[in-house]
Amino acid sequence: METLKFLTPELARQIAADYGTPVYVYDEASLKRHAEAALAFPNAFGLTVRFAMKASPNAAILRVFHRLGLHIDASSGFEVRRALHAGIPAEHISLSTQEFPEDFAPLYKHGIRFNACSLAQLERFGQLFPGCRCGLRVNPGLGSGGTGKTNVGGPNSSFGIWHEWLGEAEKIIAKYGLSVIRIHTHIGSGSDPEVWERVALMSLETVKRFPDVVTLNLGGGYKVARMATEKATDLQVIGAPVKAAFEKLAEETGRKLKLEIEPGTFLMANAGALLATVRDVVRTGGPDGMNFLKLDSGMTEILRPSLYAAQHPIVIVPAQERAAGPEQDYLVVGHCCESGDILTTGSDDPEALQPRTLPETLPGDLCVVEGAGAYCAAMTAKNYNSFPEAPEVLVGLKGTVRLIRQRQTLDQIFQNEVDE
Template sequence: MGRTPCYLYDGSIIHRKCQEVLAMPNAFGIEPRYAMKANSNATILREIVKHGFGIDASSLNEARRARLAGIDPPKIMLTTQEVPVGSDRVALEELMRLGMKYNVCSVRQLELVADFAVANGTRLCIRVHPGVGSGESASRNTGDHYSCFGVHLSDLPQALEFAKTKGIIFDAVHVHIGSGGDPAKWRENIDRELGFVREYFPDAERVSFGGGLKEARMPDEVAADLKELGNYAKQRIQEFYEETGRKLIMEVEPGTYIVANSGYIITEIIDLKRTGPEGFEFLVLNGGMELNTRPLLYGSRHPLYVVAQNGELLSAEGELGHLHPEDDLRVVVGRCCESGDSQSLDSDGNIIPRLLAEPAFGDFVVIGGAGAYCASMSPHNYNSHIQVAEVLMGEDGNLHLIRKPQTLEQIVQNEILLDSTKAYQEKPFGERSLRDQASAY
């Protein structure tokens, strides 16, 4: 199996999911952008762009990171809560000069970018806060009054009046209501957003319905029907054209839908514990919340697979008929000093035992659905654990290392010791220096 823990991604799944999105029915064209916050590895970004996607960046550093991966600025749209000033503002303006699209998300952002945009003839996108949202959990709802993403409808008249006095043109409108929510709410958002475009944005040529396309990680979950959603959007955009004479290009911004089920976390069972006859049986893994914090954050569920050291699949999510609740309910936990370090929790943080085959020390637990918001979001260095390796299985079946494992030296390299003028790595640590220990690792 090689070194564990690690992330493993299946490139053929990424390719298939990209093709599904590109094939969505549309009236006058579809241009998808990949929400790179889902998984920001440079190789993953390049693979997805190669398949015909642009990039949806959620921070200036994400936009910079996409550039470092070799992605051209016209392929990038920046939608961020940040208000870049100083050197960040210089970097923002340079990226905009090179063709990056800026999606205005607040009145202040608009005021700060206005003169630059007018002077350079740059057209802007605007994110509208619709006042209505939908998400797989409360913290993934980005459209209702608990969330501050975008220019709220109550501030829109002020923003539009300011833009008019400056001569700013919005040629794209964006509304994102949340991640993994009800597809019916996604359809409602299409109607709502086209209404905004009709009423407020006479120059709009593009309409972005955001991301949030639901993916099914677990066997009992139902993924978004892209054909059905596409047909609905196509019909409504066609009707908009018949009413106004304006042809709109449709944009979508999937992240989870593209990469979630391409990813697996490969872990090894390092300990087995029990908490008495009335308690639980615990499988202790050599990786947990520092690799996948979604169960702790959201109560999210991930498929779990138990694999013997010889490669035999002992149990697989969705194929558990040979197991028995009275004997085979087990709890998967990690090695962090944190009670919430479990891969099976409800939304209140309570442990939920799962049906799993009885393993032995050294057997493996594979955590599925881990391609999105795991490597990119988890607290890797908690308890001073390292950020682990990432591996891509190409469409040819070959394995490629796309991130080397972090070293302990890299965790501490920016720390400054106030009681010594010596560099951290020169300070003795047992019989060897920290540099030597990190290299040996």
Template sequence: MQLSDQNQYTIQGIAPAQLVEQFGSPLYVYDGQTIRRKAAALQKAFSGVNMKIKFACKSNTNLAVLRLMREIGVELDVVSPGELEMGKLAGYQANQITFTPSGVPFYEVKEAVEAGAIVNVDSLPLLEWFGQTFGNTKPCLIRIKPNVAAGGHAKIMTAHADSKFGISVLLLDQILEIVKKYDIKIIGLHQHTGSDIKDAEPFLKVADILFETAKHFPDLEIVDLGGGFKVSYMPGDAITDMELLGNKITARFKKFCSEYGRELQLWFEPGKFLVSESGNLLVTTTVVKEDPARNFVHVDSGLNHLIRPMMYGSYHHILNTSNPTGEEKPYNVVGYICETDTFASDRHLPEVRQGDILAFLNAGAYGFTMSSNYNARFRPAEVLVDNGEARLVRRRETLEDLLLTQQGL
């Protein structure tokens, strides 16, 4: 994604107007080169240790994106049987997939284990059941809750004391008791602090907690520090300094491995970090409403396609790709859903006219995967641009798709 000398926004040289003309509006577009670049940055930051990337595919489950991840050596972290099957359809072997459930029915865990995936056990009842069911015949990881609060929004903090995720580190004695009782084969410890963490300090704090906890488990092969790296949402936005973080975590991890007595694998599970910046939601302006209190730009999309601004108050930079040099004016950019679905308030944009194509940036993560058919609206098509070629990787929905599972028609 880039701006030309004329401020014309393109995706690998392809203009949004060309993509909308070919594939329709609204439209999700992913830039494959951005995904490759982000993965390479993470690999470089941790080149000093035996590191593995597990893509948190809840952020984007398009099969074309999953196949691209497999192509560049990134494995998968899934949270449901559906995501597990999508990973297998994308060409992953089951042993390349980690299943990280959150209070799911135990039969889902059984299916994942029997399929060959590695499970992150997230509760004492599940650990007890795992021991009763598999003894020491199947390996697993344990998800530890380190009781550290960090993240860009309360809804995306997952390691604090009140979070539903993982087993509190304060319950270590009970964990060890169950592991010993059933001789459970614990090959790794896992934690995930949250999302949009800018500073290195929270990562270092939870790493130290996990390294200390790991000393109680003699047969570990893996320490999994999750993800949550901050991405850039607006020009000049501060992001996680991956080189600094890589150097600090690497030093601590090497020291831990030396004390532990052997080299372990270090895993990370980024989702947003790998795909957010690759994504654009292209929309078309339907109405420009000049109101005494506010100017409104209505577009052919809404919270049914991108719920993050309404759910998290998230910021998505917006470009008027049809009139990039127009005089700037303040607008509220709003959707077409019969709810208050405001994408941006008092946003200064080059003059927006009916028919102009707007690009919502940083829409590659938790955009389509959190979309819905609210108001009986269709979900958009998805396009992957890679090596300068735009390819349809999900068609636009139709009324037949909405009616497919209804009975008695």
């Protein structure tokens, strides 16, 4: 069975008592440790680590990473505004987006970096800022990810300029006198390290087409071991051949490229947990009957199992210390009136059910969903069944707990409704 990653049973009970459940809990010591590992990524001529803020955009998290020396990768104009509001310097923010912001001009003038992610975006940038500098996000024709939905490279992905259309990009660049100073690729979340390395080497060939490029951004997507049975990507192992390739390019051409990476899951996933309460324990009858744990949380706080069949460790913390009862197989389900609100999905199929073996559990016990730091609070079925957004707390380096987002009230759900 899985065990707690950074919480203790005592701390889990105290947080539940102080802030209620469900509640997201983040651990600053884990954030620091993961940031330091990313900053140690092998590189030949300099490295910038950008936190993919879409993974967890809370201002407190952004400020922690800023203090540790990380920059920011934003995926929308709204994320740019959010990072600026958190006090992140504009020159530390890079925008790569599916939707070109309506307010792009003032954002760019403010000093942000920008990667054009389509030919239309490149044309629009040229119209607004002829003669200026930008980056290009390129779809290398190869991708990898934990699932088909998290693969953002290859012919089935809309992300980036298809590598065979770079000739069209060069025409737009010449038309507006643009200078491309950055090539950006990203192939998927939970990607295969071998595929990641191949794309990195392919991207160096793309760099040769653009003489002004000084930075190659290789994205993120490094596999994180949430479950005890999973194996994480070793950044030192995958980075070594990439560093060697940068050095070889410098020997051949004299171009000393700076490296950028954009981890999100790597930094956040195992630095966060979702703390919920078991509200009910029920069983269905017949030979195929199942035991169910019903939580006061679900897809309103953690959508990944329903979307991707994502596997998260589940740890039961008894409401009070007691002798352990016999282990049982349970399906763990959420509180939404939705058949897909299931946390124990099949490992390869979000529609399949896969019970977990857990200690005997009683109503009132706490359920800790580990590996919930990335793409959980940031990506939810917000307000479905009118459940308010859950709060977020941060466990500091000295063990103190502070609130970094309040629980939403019902009045806040009402406030934007208009009845004329």
